Amino acid sequence: MRWWKWLGLAGIMGVAATGVVVARAERRRRAYTPEEIRARLRERAEEAQAAQPDGLRS
Template sequence: MRLWKLLGLAGLAGVTATGVVIARRERQRQAYTPEEVRARLHERVAALEEPPPPR
């Protein structure tokens, strides 16, 4: 019975930690200005248009 309690608490801690990480990323994402978002999108598109390096 004690093992199940520990597993439950560990699961709850994992869910809580995941929520904290998601909330932090969302705050960082919302902190971008429209110009910064546009610049980042242009960088991503430019990176996709570049040919991959030869192997």
């Protein structure tokens, strides 16, 4: 039954590694200032409007 211990340890390590990845992504996401977020959203909106055919623009 020793392999069960190794399997459990590997599972715990996997959960811990996933937590680290999620925490890094969250920290990176929260590092933006509100002005940076607004600017990115405006850029995306302009790109989306430019990609639409002329008949569908509002």
